[in-house]
Amino acid sequence: MFRLSNRTTLFLLGAILVLAFALRLYRAGTYGIFFDEKSTLLISQGVVLEGFNQKDVFSKTYFTPAEFWKPKTIADFIEADTRSDIGNSPSYYAVLWLWMELFGLSDWSLRMPSVLFSTFTVLLLYYFVKRHFNSEKLAITSAFVAAIEPFFIAHSHIARNYSMSFFLTLLATHLLLLILEKARTNKHPIGLYVAYGLVFVTSVLSHYLTVTVFLCHGLYALLYLRNKQTWITLASVAALGLGLVSLWFLFGGGKYTFFTLNYQAQLYRSIALTNPTGSQFGIVLPATFRNITVRAVPIFADLFIVTNGLGTAILGLRNSVLAIGLGSVATFFIHQYWADKNPPVWVYGIVPVVLAVGLPIYTVVPLRFLVLSTAVPFIYLIGRYVVSYVGTSQKHLVVLMFLLAFIPTLFLLFMAWRSGHTFGITQRYSGFSFPYVCVFVAMGLQQLIQLPRWFSLPLGAVLILQLGFVIQLLADIYADNQPKYTYFDRPRISNPYFYTAQKLKQLYAPGDTILYPNMKRVIYSEKIDKTYSPYALLDAQLVNVYLPEDAQFIQRVDPNERDRVVLVKGKSGEKITIFDFQDKKYRY
Structure with missing residues (x-):
């Protein structure tokens, strides 16, 4: 537990946190979700991209939102994470699932955990510096720099694991330093070791590359830790933590991780040698x-x-x-x-x-x-x-x-x-x-x-x-035309799938049929990308995410339509274009 030293510090820290939260919240829900966020949304709901675990839904001539939203099992969540994100980030998806159970599936809700974790990182950094450098001024300055850091702000607008991972790894470093501080006086509070182990497991299962942070922890211990008991206890915590993580690799979604990573390495290496600037993956x-x-x-x-x-x-x-x-x-x-x-x-x-x-x-x-x-x-x-x-x-x-x-x-x-x-x-x-x-x-x-x-x-x-350059960078981030951080040089529109769902709820009447487009899918790997359908089902999946879970709307994927979601009125047969994706223009 820490105490602020005076009212001035309390005021400054409060102002910095308000600034950090405002910078992260501003326009967080303005632009539609891009491909990685589509994966995030579907995985958190236990749905595999392109319907691998929804064959009973999409292999039928017609389906309904109620069938799309049938209850999901733990196996569905594992399958979704395995096939849609190489088994990465299960702890993040678990947090996001709980959040959206409470606050819904809007773009604001989807991105809000990133906003909050990024803001919490600013607060934690203040305490980290104050506690370990014993300097109020340095702590306040560090928090201010983190509050306006464009990288943090940009990733707070992205519904992915990164903001959560940044927070967790900083927390892990803080806990390690507390452990080593106690070790100097031959104290070994079990609570700190348990907390460090839990944060280690949660961090690695939020993003595999957090292991680089724990590698740094190990190197630091080799340089400066001379307490035998602390070494034994930390080694035990690490072994237990690795054992828990290994369960995910043996029995959970991580079992395909290494296969997928090896396959991706071969794919990108091949692209780098044959088509380095012209592939859909950008410059490789x-x-x-x-x-x-x-x-x-x-x-x-x-x-x-x-x-x-x-x-x-x-x-x-x-x-x-x-x-x-x-x-x-x-x-x-x-x-x-x-x-x-x-x-x-x-x-x-x-x-x-x-x-x-x-x-x-x-x-x-x-x-x-x-x-x-x-x-x-x-x-x-x-x-x-x-x-x-x-x-x-x-x-x-x-x-x-x-x-x-x-x-x-x-x-x-x-x-x-x-x-x-x-x-x-x-x-x-x-x-x-x-x-x-x-x-x-x-x-x-x-x-x-x-x-x-x-x-x-x-x-x-x-x-x-x-x-001034940083402010301009932030303006570009908010305008969605800063490829370095937003991945786009052309601003996106608001979420077209949410818009489509709202229009369908307004216009649909019993007897109508909703037609979804499809596109020929590129199958890079039979083991990873292959489902039962050679056609893309993602448009249909994402619209159904925003439709009522008990709705009985009659829907089907139209093999003759590439780009448009169409509502066919039952009595007249009139076709109403609800949304036109214009090839990949609005599919991001």
């Missing part, structure tokens, strides 16, 4: 050193909010060398004259002059390279904060945060090299690093205000410029 390049580097640089740059968006610019080598060189010169003068109360007159203007020298020289996006030139002095400020304000035992914690900031992404790069393709080098797969990076950024900001004004003001001005 061979895993050469150059290709991996080109994909990795933006990910590392976007980890830090102060360098977010500079990844593409950094790949321009000549401009980058100049910017980093100028930043290094500025850092030299900052270091030399930091403590000088009466420096030479020319020192007062040296930082803005040095940083501005590159503006007429940079050949592209000069303001971006101006921001890049401040990266070196900002890294210096982080280092200086660690040296000046972090105690000896807390310096060990800085090592852990460094591991957590970089190893998840390095793991992705290693797996890309091993698999032979770059498809998996994606920010969301290493997003567990962001909370710790927010703390590093907060350290730099805290140290910035300790600088003499003639140094802090020009650096602060450039950081305000970067804040």
Whole structure:
């Protein structure tokens, strides 16, 4: 249990949490669900994409919503997770199922757990920093950085496991540090070990790649844990946790995970070698050193909010060398004259002059390279904060945060090299690093205000410029045209399946028939993709999700219709187009 030290802190933390929640809630339900979220919705209801566990429904000439919504078993949920998400994230789907049982199936409801977990991460980060760094100011600053972090905000608008996984892995790190803290005094509270084990199991079953966080925990223990009893207990907890997780791989949806991952690796490797830029999966390049580097640089740059968006610019080598060189010169003068109360007159203007020298020289996006030139002095400020304000035992914690900031992404790069393709080098797969990076950024900001004004003001001005870029990024996220985070460069419309269901409820009368479109399905793997039907049933499934569970609407899939949902009036035979998907335009 923690207590806020004063009313000012309470007010600031409250304001930050309100800001974080508002930024995450704003327009969270505006745009229709995209393919991954369609999977999320159906899996949470125990439905397999394309109807593998609904053969009795869709193999009939006609079916009703009541038949679609027949009660689902635990086996249905496992089958849905197995075939629709390679057996990943069962703990997230369980949480989401319970949430939607309480609050319904709207897009707002579907995404609200992500909004809440992302907001809780901000609160937990505040407590994490306050508790382990013993600094109210650093905790407040870290929480503020996390509150406005575009990555967190973007993924709070996505009904997937990521926000939950980020929260759980931060909680696991907090619990580990409490365990190690108690170990220094030879205390071993069983409750902490049980909590850590439960969070470990829940985390891994929320996303398999959370294992990279626990790998960092293990490396940290190897470096600093010297208590034999703690080692034995943690090893027992890890073994028990792995045993529980293995049950999912042996008897649950995880039993097809490794087969699917191996198949996907072969598929993406084949695409990388034969059709790297023209497949439906986007750009999938061979895993050469150059290709991996080109994909990795933006990910590392976007980890830090102060360098977010500079990844593409950094790949321009000549401009980058100049910017980093100028930043290094500025850092030299900052270091030399930091403590000088009466420096030479020319020192007062040296930082803005040095940083501005590159503006007429940079050949592209000069303001971006101006921001890049401040990266070196900002890294210096982080280092200086660690040296000046972090105690000896807390310096060990800085090592852990460094591991957590970089190893998840390095793991992705290693797996890309091993698999032979770059498809998996994606920010969301290493997003567990962001909370710790927010703390590093907060350290730099805290140290910035300790600088003499003639140094802090020009650096602060450039950081305000970067804040403008971040605000523009957030505007693009809210406008649904930021591919880096929303996966779309053209804004989506509101959910067409929900709209279609509402229209059908208004217009349907006994004797009418609803016709659903179908498209020829691409079967990549007989074992993974094959169902009883060669045609896509997803449109019919998603409309039925939003129809009343007891409705007796007569429906069928029309083999002659590719794009439209049509209502055929019973008496007149009139055909009313309810929605036209226009090929893939509105199918996302």
